[in-house]
Amino acid sequence: MGIRYVIAGESQCDLFAETCLVADYLAQKLPSFCYDRIEKPVTEWMPWLQKINQKNKWHHTRSPIVWKELLMAGSKPFYIGSASEFLEYCYSYYKFDVYFSPLRFEHLTDNFLQFQKKIKQETIALDRLDNTILVENSTENKVTICISGAGNPLALFIISGLLDVKQNIYKIYIYDEECSQTSMEFIEHECNYVGTEYLGKLVKYVDKIGVALTSSDLLIILDYVPFQSTYSIGQWLYKNKKLMENIAIKINATATPKLYVVLPNLGPACYNATIIANLVTKINKNNVVVVTSDIGLEMAPVAAEIAEVPLRNMFCPPVWGFVGINHLADIRTTIHRYDAFHPYERYVKVKNSSLCIGYLTPEMRTMEYLMFFDETLWKKVGDRKRKDTERRLNFHKAVALLNLVRIWLFDPNPxxxxxxxIQCNGSFGLTFSGVFSQPACLLNGEWRPASHYMMPRDPQVKISYLQEIAKIVMTLKKTDLQQVVAYTPCTLECCDAAVGHVGCAMDRRGSGTARGGGGDTIGSRASDFAR
Incomplete structure (x- = not known):
């Protein structure tokens, strides 16, 4: 069992400094020698010494005091004495003999204090160096995220969700070419106010996206051109294409080769992602993906209500198609967890038994048998989407994107x-050379089609049709599919009212020029028009 020596004394005591010097020398020469040093200010020394005397029933009166104890918690201290007793103990136990000259050790106290101060400074410097190394290592394990189009209201909810996993995020850069600097700085201030417990600015506004892309691991693109009634389909796609080409140029110029690019379901999302994937040369085009599970999240509560399935036991419906142009959310291949009951034989034979009557086995089933005869799903989903449109914001898009970021960067699971x-590779019979929504899984850091998943079973929409539409859309020109002009068909009541107004007007004209016969002729023409 090891022994530890404890040396306590006043900070201005020469004998205390001499005793510590001897103990330090012995600790350097003898590997088994261990000591602790307790230094008390002059004003605190006597009260502290009185407490030690009362606790251990000692009668020590001056500085320093030395005792020994076993190297274990709660061990009993054994009194040695003052400096002279400690030196005698060292001589008898370690055969250590030393002579202290008064002149030589006249300023030992000051020198010893300076020595201890220097040791403390060196310890602080080493701690700072270790902390710097730890910060650098922790920074290497953290990710940097850049959000383009951060003026979109959806960006605030995305940033708020990212701050929940701030221990894994080094920096969030926000950028928007269309928004003013004042607006972006306001967003920066608000977001950093949420995370006030962190040192430095976690969210930072940049006026040039190239500065952020040089160190970013993930780029979230919220830029898109919304459709307007004055646009033709070709013109709308053309404007989005030009916007994506500009972003692709910036990616090729400044981004790192390992950059991930994510687009939420805004505008012609798959079309925009296809444009970027076809133009980028510096990054892997398989790292350009579109979050489409928000479409399934929209309909999941309605489907769970119709099928009377707890929403917590239901998985998100798979989404297929060229999202932003067309899509299919297949409820029939949606999986839910079902607890199947298997009764024991005595359940049938014995009535009112107090014993266990059976057991439950969790199973994974599709919802096809629950939704086969229902025709109200899409009407209810449409009504809910209409209400969401009135609220102007769809939180499903932010939730779906944050789930993807968590799985891709922080909690990967194949x-x-x-x-x-994602890019098609022939799975599910999809040969489209672009981005197409489908079930995907993470393999070696890249999203690939989950080829083992079921094909859609919707009786009305086939994925081959969705694929053909995607191919056609990619070939559209700016002047194709001209503006759709709203047309309201005329009803019979409208025709009768219009004929009445025309007849009255013509009667008035006839009465002013030729009465009698002229009026009859006009009336007959009005009747002919009515017929």
Whole structure:
């Protein structure tokens, strides 16, 4: 069992400094020698010494005091004495003999204090160096995220969700070419106010996206051109194409080769992602994905209500298609967890038994048998989407994007299946050379089609049709599919009212020029028009 020596004394005591010097020398020469040093200010020394005397029933009166104890918690201290007793103890136990000259050690106290101060400074410097190394190592394990189009209201909810996993995030850069600097600085201030417990600015506004892309691991693109009634389909796609080409140029110029690019379901999302994937040369085009599971999240509560299935036991419906142009959310291949009951034989034979009557086995089933005869799903989903449109914001898009970021960057698991717009590789019979929404899984850091998943079973929409539409859309020109002019068909009541107004007007004209016969002729023409 090891022994530890404890040396306590006043900070201005020469004998205390001499005793510590001897103990330090012995600790350097003898590997088994261990000591602790307790230094008390002059004003605190006597009260502290009185407490030690009362606790251990000692009668020590001056500085320093030395005792020994075993190297274990709660061990009993054994009194040695003052400096002279400690030196005698060292001589008898370690055969250590030393002579202290008064002149030589006249300023030992000051020197010893300076020595201890220097040791403390060196310890602080080493701690700072260790902390710097730890910060650098922790920074290497953290990710940097850049959000383009941060003026979109959806960006605030995305940033708020990212701050929940701030221990894994080094920096969030926000950028928007269309918004003013004042607006972006306001967003920066508000977001940093949420995370006030962190040192430095976690969210930072940049006026040039190239500065952020040089160190970013993930780029979230919220830029898109919304459709307007004055646009033709070709013109709308053309404007989005030009916007994506500009972003692709910036990616090729400044981004790192390992950059991930994510687009939420805004505008012609799969079309925009296809444009970027075809133009980028510096990054892997398989790292350009579109979050499409928000479409399934929209309909999941309605489907759970109709099928009377707890929403917590239901998985997100798979989403197929060229999202932003067309899509299919297949409720029939949606999986839910079902607890199947298997009764024992005595359940049938014995009535009112107090014993266990059976057991439950969890199973994974599709919802096809629950939704086969229902025709109200899409009407209810449409009504809910109409209400969401009135609220102007769709939180499903932010939730779906944050789930993807968590799975992709922070909690990768190849068993997860997520609906994503990704590059087709022939799985599910999809040969489209672009981004197409389908069930996907994460393999070696890249999203690939989950080829083992079921094909859609919707009786009305086939994915081959969705694929053909995607191919056609990619070939559209600016002047194709001209503006759709709203047309309201005329009803019979409208025709009768219009004929009445025309007849009255013509009668008035006839009465002013030729009465009698002229009026009859006009009236007959009005009747002919009515017929």
């Amino acid at each position: 068993n997860y299946i997520v609906s994503l717009g």
